[in-house]
Amino acid sequence: MTLTDLTLAEARDGLTKGSFSAVELAKAHLAAIEAARGLNAFITPTAELAIARAKAADERLAKKTARPMEGIPVAVKDLFCTEGVLTTAGSHILDGFKPTYESTVTRKLIEAGTVMVGKTNLDEFAMGSSNITSHYGPVKNPWAPPGDKDLVPGGSSGGSAAAVAARLCLGATGTDTGGSIRQPAAFCGIVGLKPTYGRCSRWGIVAFASSLDQAGPMTRTVGDSAIMLNAMAGHDPKDSTSAPVPVPDFEAAVERGVKGLRVGIPREYTMDGMPAEIADLWRQGAAWLKEAGATTVEVSLPHTSYALPTYYIIAPAEASSNLARYDGVRYGLRVPGETLDEMYENTRGEGFGKEVRRRVLIGTYVLSAGYYDAYYLKAQRVRTLIARDFSQAFEKIDALLTPTAPNAAFAIGEKMDDPVAMYLNDVFTVPVNLAGLPGISVPAGLSARGLPLGLQVIGRAFDEETVFATARVIEKAAKFDTRPPCLKK
Amino acid sequence: MSYVIHGKTGDWEVVIGLEIHAQIISKSKLFSGAATDFGSEPNSQVSIVDAAMPGMLPVINEYCIEQAVRTGLGLKARINLHSVFERKNYFYADLPQGYQISQYQHPVVGGGKVILDLPDGTTREIGIERLHMEQDAGKSLHDQDPRRSFIDLNRSGVALMEIVSKPDMRGPEDAGLYLKKLRSILRYLGTCDGNMEQGSLRADVNVSVRKPGEKLRTRTETKNVNSVRFVMQAIEHEAQRQVDAYESGGTVVQETRLYDAGKGETRPMRAKEFAHDYRYFPDPDLLPLELTDAYVEGIRKSLPELPDDKKLRFIGDFGLIPYNASVLVSEKDIADYYEKFVAEVLVRTKLPKERIGTECANVVINDLLGHLNKAGLDIAKSPVTPQMLANLQALKHDNTISGRIAKDVFEIMVETGKDPADIVAEKGLKQITDTGAIEAAVDKAIAANPTQAAQYKAGNEKVAGWFVGQVMKATQGKANPGLVNELLKKKLKD
Numbered sequence: 017m018t019l020t021d022l023t024l025a026e027a028r029d030g031l032t033k034g035s036f037s038a039v040e041l042a043k044a045h046l047a048a049i050e051a052a053r054g055l056n057a058f059i060t061p062t063a064e065l066a067i068a069r070a071k072a073a074d075e076r077l078a079k080k081t082a083r084p085m086e087g088i089p090v091a092v093k094d095l096f097c098t099e100g101v102l103t104t105a106g107s108h109i110l111d112g113f114k115p116t117y118e119s120t121v122t123r124k125l126i127e128a129g130t131v132m133v134g135k136t137n138l139d140e141f142a143m144g145s146s147n148i149t150s151h152y153g154p155v156k157n158p159w160a161p162p163g164d165k166d167l168v169p170g171g172s173s174g175g176s177a178a179a180v181a182a183r184l185c186l187g188a189t190g191t192d193t194g195g196s197i198r199q200p201a202a203f204c205g206i207v208g209l210k211p212t213y214g215r216c217s218r219w220g221i222v223a224f225a226s227s228l229d230q231a232g233p234m235t236r237t238v239g240d241s242a243i244m245l246n247a248m249a250g251h252d253p254k255d256s257t258s259a260p261v262p263v264p265d266f267e268a269a270v271e272r273g274v275k276g277l278r279v280g281i282p283r284e285y286t287m288d289g290m291p292a293e294i295a296d297l298w299r300q301g302a303a304w305l306k307e308a309g310a311t312t313v314e315v316s317l318p319h320t321s322y323a324l325p326t327y328y329i330i331a332p333a334e335a336s337s338n339l340a341r342y343d344g345v346r347y348g349l350r351v352p353g354e355t356l357d358e359m360y361e362n363t364r365g366e367g368f369g370k371e372v373r374r375r376v377l378i379g380t381y382v383l384s385a386g387y388y389d390a391y392y393l394k395a396q397r398v399r400t401l402i403a404r405d406f407s408q409a410f411e412k413i414d415a416l417l418t419p420t421a422p423n424a425a426f427a428i429g430e431k432m433d434d435p436v437a438m439y440l441n442d443v444f445t446v447p448v449n450l451a452g453l454p455g456i457s458v459p460a461g462l463s464a465r466g467l468p469l470g471l472q473v474i475g476r477a478f479d480e481e482t483v484f485a486t487a488r489v490i491e492k493a494a495k496f497d498t499r500p501p502c503l504k505k
Numbered sequence: 506m507s508y509v510i511h512g513k514t515g516d517w518e519v520v521i522g523l524e525i526h527a528q529i530i531s532k533s534k535l536f537s538g539a540a541t542d543f544g545s546e547p548n549s550q551v552s553i554v555d556a557a558m559p560g561m562l563p564v565i566n567e568y569c570i571e572q573a574v575r576t577g578l579g580l581k582a583r584i585n586l587h588s589v590f591e592r593k594n595y596f597y598a599d600l601p602q603g604y605q606i607s608q609y610q611h612p613v614v615g616g617g618k619v620i621l622d623l624p625d626g627t628t629r630e631i632g633i634e635r636l637h638m639e640q641d642a643g644k645s646l647h648d649q650d651p652r653r654s655f656i657d658l659n660r661s662g663v664a665l666m667e668i669v670s671k672p673d674m675r676g677p678e679d680a681g682l683y684l685k686k687l688r689s690i691l692r693y694l695g696t697c698d699g700n701m702e703q704g705s706l707r708a709d710v711n712v713s714v715r716k717p718g719e720k721l722r723t724r725t726e727t728k729n730v731n732s733v734r735f736v737m738q739a740i741e742h743e744a745q746r747q748v749d750a751y752e753s754g755g756t757v758v759q760e761t762r763l764y765d766a767g768k769g770e771t772r773p774m775r776a777k778e779f780a781h782d783y784r785y786f787p788d789p790d791l792l793p794l795e796l797t798d799a800y801v802e803g804i805r806k807s808l809p810e811l812p813d814d815k816k817l818r819f820i821g822d823f824g825l826i827p828y829n830a831s832v833l834v835s836e837k838d839i840a841d842y843y844e845k846f847v848a849e850v851l852v853r854t855k856l857p858k859e860r861i862g863t864e865c866a867n868v869v870i871n872d873l874l875g876h877l878n879k880a881g882l883d884i885a886k887s888p889v890t891p892q893m894l895a896n897l898q899a900l901k902h903d904n905t906i907s908g909r910i911a912k913d914v915f916e917i918m919v920e921t922g923k924d925p926a927d928i929v930a931e932k933g934l935k936q937i938t939d940t941g942a943i944e945a946a947v948d949k950a951i952a953a954n955p956t957q958a959a960q961y962k963a964g965n966e967k968v969a970g971w972f973v974g975q976v977m978k979a980t981q982g983k984a985n986p987g988l989v990n991e992l993l994k995k996k997l998k999d
Contacts, residue, residue, distance in 0.1 A: 383786055
């Protein structure tokens with residue numbers, strides 16, 4: 017038995033039965049992290065911390081006071097502030113920043129007994145769909161066919177996705193503003209859930225776009241995703257946008273099935289130029305759900321084509337303001353200048369990478385006097401219409417099925433000179449963020465080149481249970497082997 | 506009251522609007538749990554939210570909302586059940602977030618009014634445009650080090666109310682009265698301590714001038730003026746400057762200016778200090794503020810009696826003239842003192858309150874406040890309690906001492922804090938009401954001054970007053986003045 021091959025649920029059972037210790041489990045994963053340095057999935061491995069927490073977990077396991085995820089090795093996207101542990105957001109501007117506080121989500125994970133094995137790489141400030149914008153270098157997708165070019169893992173939670181796929185941890189946290197959990201999950205052949213906006217606290221997560229950001233679990237199975245969400249979710253009085261709603265037992269909902277469920281197939285998600293293998297997989301997914309007792313209906317989400325441009329106004333607008341605090345005054349990088357303004361210019365000019373600077377400029381522009389109404393205000397109105405599309409659809413259906421991304425993983429360096437082509441990666445995921453709904457990407461098959469492809473299930477607000485149950489049916493039917501080729505020798 | 510600038514080209518009217526920044530009385534800041542005490546060690550009252558550490562989120566302090574609503578109700582204003590916090594974006598070293606959370610398009614309080622009490626007893630209404638909540642910034646200290654600036658974030662995130670008046674004021678006096686009245690209302694409500702020296706109340710002064718009957722001309726805004734006197738001086742100077750500009754063929758540009766109290770003049774801020782595009786947008790970290798009618802009504806029911814109502818009551822109950830009433834209600838402590846004083850006098854004299862109301866008002870306004878002002882004391886620190894002052898009044902009413910002696914006794918009371926009865930006994934100030942003793946003194950005075958007595962008989966009745974003075978002097982002021990008068994007139998005619 018290879019400990020790193022276990023699912024989170026299997027590891028939990030093994031620990032409870034005493035088949036192996038939390039320290040053994042942690043060491044196996046730490047060794048895997050060392051062996052997989054080439055993937056560049058981690059910015060900061062936290063081996064010492066992991067061993068210490070694993071020892072504490074073993075004590076609790078021995079005393080039968082284990083918590084729901086006692087001793088489970090997880091990785092944390094380096095956008096979550098972790099007490100005493102370097103937190104970079106993938107940016108030069110946060111050089112040397114060690115928070116004195118723990119984000120609510122990672123605190124909850126600690127309180128559930130998890131063992132953090134490291135902080136994972138990401139696109140700078142979570143802005144990207146390829147993990148190429150990280151100051152700490154690109155992450156490699158473990159699914160790249162041997163001997164082929166290096167592929168992107170997707171982004172922005174690319175380090176987390178690669179780490180879970182390469183068996184460097186049993187689960188990882190991600191954040192999703194426009195697809196940053198689901199698209200890398202699809203590219204790396206794992207399960208990635210963006211919960212309903214407000215389900216998980218944003219407190220202590222470096223903000224990108226506050227009205228869209230949401231933390232979620234990245235795991236190898238749907239069941240593991242449910243277990244991890246249970247630990248991460250819950251109302252937090254420190255986040256005014258976190259929802260004061262109860263957290264159901266998600267794990268219990270996973271095997272519920274889809275009998276009698278009405279699943280919508282949105283007409284507008286059929287895009288010109290979409291590869292046939294993705295369209296085929298989408299049809300296959302619908303067929304699997306029908307076989308399991310669901311009915312599928314074609315629905316219309318008429319404002320879909322406006323989602324991407326709307327997103328690329330709202331997200332940069334919020335980001336331009338959220339990133340104003342990185343000014344060289346209190347923490348992180350400071351590049352001196354003769355005057356205060358010059359210090360700002362030097363610090364932010366050197367501290368932010370090209371994509372971040374681009375979005376700060378776009379955001380500043382759309383909020384400027386004279387442009388606000390034409391861009392930001394109009395985008396907010398369109399956002400309302402997009403949300404209404406979904407709520408009207410959900411009067412007739414219980415879940416939606418779409419592809420997660422319009423393509424499989426691409427080579428590092430591709431799409432770099434055309435930001436719009438890059439932004440198209442999120443065309444199917446962005447509307448879900450704009451509407452604040454839960455969406456999951458579940459691996460459903462392989463492309464002709466042998467790269468993972470994901471299907472997305474979207475649910476009603478706070479109905480992650482239906483999302484899990486539906487994704488689980490696809491997972492079972494697809495019989496997807498989550499082992500990337502590099503691990504099959 | 507009309508303030509007019511007589512220019513070379515004719516008379517000019519001054520138009521003034523004030524934006525007041527009032528620090529909300531609250532133990533903790535608007536969006537964090539950090540304390541708000543004034544004068545603490547630099548950076549000792551800063552939470553990780555106030556320092557804008559990565560991932561920090563604001564959470565509204567519900568008590569501050571209550572205070573803002575209470576203030577709105579005190580200004581007889583409309584409470585907006587739906588209001589929105591927005592971000593005002595600009596870079597400065599003492600603004601850690603890079604934006605100030607404020608209310609912009611949808612403030613929590615809409616139109617209201619403040620009533621000015623003019624010295625002639627009449628009133629004038631100044632409109633309130635709006636009131637909104639916002640965060641204060643930190644403080645940049647440029648004088649601590651030759652090369653570097655230091656930042657103190659204690660104020661960062663402290664809750665402010667910005668109260669914007671309509672351009673209803675027409676002179677420095679109006680503005681002074683408005684500021685004092687607003688401060689009085691805030692203090693009655695307990696929503697701002699009104700302390701301008703500590704910066705809990707600051708004024709931005711909008712001034713323009715025009716020929717009577719004209720539409721509004723361009724205004725300037727003089728920022729952060731921190732005393733009533735400076736506000737009035739700034740207006741005077743700024744209005745005159747604008748008149749001079751127009752009359753010398755120039756114009757007035759819309760700009761932000763600073764008041765230099767040392768030089769007594771306003772001057773423009775450097776362009777860089779105000780040329781901002783603030784890029785306001787709703788703060789996505791905060792939900793819109795939704796209040797209910799029941800919530801607002803609950804606060805309305807808890808409002809204290811405010812100065813305008815108290816003034817009307819004082820006029821009705823105690824028969825005061827409006828001006829005296831407005832002086833007494835200007836501070837709650839003074840009004841309370843006065844009421845207590847009247848009540849104590851009533852107990853001692855059994856006179857109807859309409860009879861002693863004005864008398865007591867005069868004692869408080871002329872004697873007590875006069876003394877406290879000179880001594881630089883608040884009424885709360887008065888060495889004379891209402892009870893002691895009532896004892897003095899009682900001694901006057903039962904003719905134990907004369908009004909003149911009472912003034913002397915009051916002086917001793919404020920110096921020593923002793924009870925008036927003790928002072929009277931100690932110093933032997935009891936009024937002489939023994940007719941025989943007074944008669945003897947009168948006889949002696951007439952006998953000693955035959956010339957003046959002859960003048961009186963020749964028809965110069967004014968001399969009687971002179972004789973009263975002589976008798977009072979001879980009795981060290983203790984003779985009952987009524988008796989002295991009566992006896993003198995009788996004896997001088999003889």
